[in-house]
Amino acid sequence: MIHDAKILLNFMQKYGKTLKHDRIFPIFFNFAPEKAKKMKYYEVKFAISAPEELLQAVRDVVSAMAGELGFETFEDTPEGLTGYVQQHFFDPDALDEMLRALPFAGVSVKQQAIEAEDKDWNQQWEAEGFEPIVVGDHLVIHDGRHLPTGFSTGTTPRDADGRLAVEIDAKMAFGTGNHATTRMMADALTHQNLEGKMVLDCGTGTGVLAIVALLMGAQSAVGYDIDEWSADNARHNAVLNRVDERFTSLLGDANVIDGLAPHSFDVVMANINRNILLADMPRMAMALKPGGTLLLSGFYQADIDMLQAKAESLGLSMMGTHHEGEWAMMEMKHKLN
Numbered sequence: 001m002i003h004d005a006k007i008l009l010n011f012m013q014k015y016g017k018t019l020k021h022d023r024i025f026p027i028f029f030n031f032a033p034e035k036a037k038k039m040k041y042y043e044v045k046f047a048i049s050a051p052e053e054l055l056q057a058v059r060d061v062v063s064a065m066a067g068e069l070g071f072e073t074f075e076d077t078p079e080g081l082t083g084y085v086q087q088h089f090f091d092p093d094a095l096d097e098m099l100r101a102l103p104f105a106g107v108s109v110k111q112q113a114i115e116a117e118d119k120d121w122n123q124q125w126e127a128e129g130f131e132p133i134v135v136g137d138h139l140v141i142h143d144g145r146h147l148p149t150g151f152s153t154g155t156t157p158r159d160a161d162g163r164l165a166v167e168i169d170a171k172m173a174f175g176t177g178n179h180a181t182t183r184m185m186a187d188a189l190t191h192q193n194l195e196g197k198m199v200l201d202c203g204t205g206t207g208v209l210a211i212v213a214l215l216m217g218a219q220s221a222v223g224y225d226i227d228e229w230s231a232d233n234a235r236h237n238a239v240l241n242r243v244d245e246r247f248t249s250l251l252g253d254a255n256v257i258d259g260l261a262p263h264s265f266d267v268v269m270a271n272i273n274r275n276i277l278l279a280d281m282p283r284m285a286m287a288l289k290p291g292g293t294l295l296l297s298g299f300y301q302a303d304i305d306m307l308q309a310k311a312e313s314l315g316l317s318m319m320g321t322h323h324e325g326e327w328a329m330m331e332m333k334h335k336l337n
Helices: 033-038 052-067 092-100 121-128 180-190 208-215 228-240 254-259 274-287 301-313
Strands: 041-049 073-077 080-086 108-115 133-135 139-142 164-167 198-202 220-225 247-251 265-271 288-300 316-324 327-334
Touching: 041 052, 052 073, 052 080, 052 092, 092 108, 133 180, 139 180, 164 208, 180 208, 180 265, 180 288, 180 316, 180 327, 198 208, 198 254, 198 274, 208 220, 208 228, 208 247, 208 265, 220 228, 220 254, 228 247, 254 274, 265 274, 274 288, 274 301, 288 301, 301 316, 301 327
Parallel strands: 139 164, 198 220, 198 265, 220 247, 265 288
Antiparallel strands: 041 080, 041 108, 073 080, 133 139, 288 327, 316 327
16 A cells, blocks of 8 residues: 555656765755755655554655655654755645645644745755765775775775775765665665676666676666756766766666667666556566666565566566665676677
């Protein structure tokens, strides 16, 4: 019931998640800071009354559904959730109707809107950045302000423990390595033999996964994203990591794959939500070479059976799953003809 109601869709991919709350945080419009300063927002406080074991699930559903009503960013609070929406997009009647339709028994959510403080949120994000994020034994992700311990430059930058160091300027795109799904995908890449391989990154966000693949020896990577700022940010991050000559960032959804040569990628990866994965998987399978690897995340453990059934119907076989908390990841192979 909960998963049928979640409409995470592209909004979870589209807007940056906070490194403090593992959720979305106000980092508005890095692409046009002067415009952002003039925008007026409502700060909407969602008071959630729910059993402790359901609280996070309710937060996820409320944020996803509110995103469909124009909300841009969120942060967790002890009382539930706070969301931010431009004043001219705010529709309190539609919001109340949405809250009445929540698919949880014994749960209530009340909302209260106040005018948000005028503030250059982008400046705050730029000032704070994020601390280095260690991913498994082989990788550390950092921004330009917070270098890993013992950071050394060279052909391939590394930290004091020899981990590959990837620099990400997050801007407003999803994907710094803080979220469990990004960590699992990035760690999985470090265990692949990527030397000389062709890689496709579906919903590239910051480009972090494509960049990791290139630094691990992939010959080339193509990434696409529905969000123009994300596509630009991915190009920017490729330059920072000196892999831009081997990275192509495209603007668009899965229809982009139709313009690529079929069966031309050794590895296809997508860190998106369940519904988009189900819809786009046929195109992803068409992009894979026979024997190629498909890496998927962005969904819950409860979604694995549904995704596996879809994958097997497309000629893919399950190689393994991983999970971190409730979040899950799948690795599949395209069957050899």
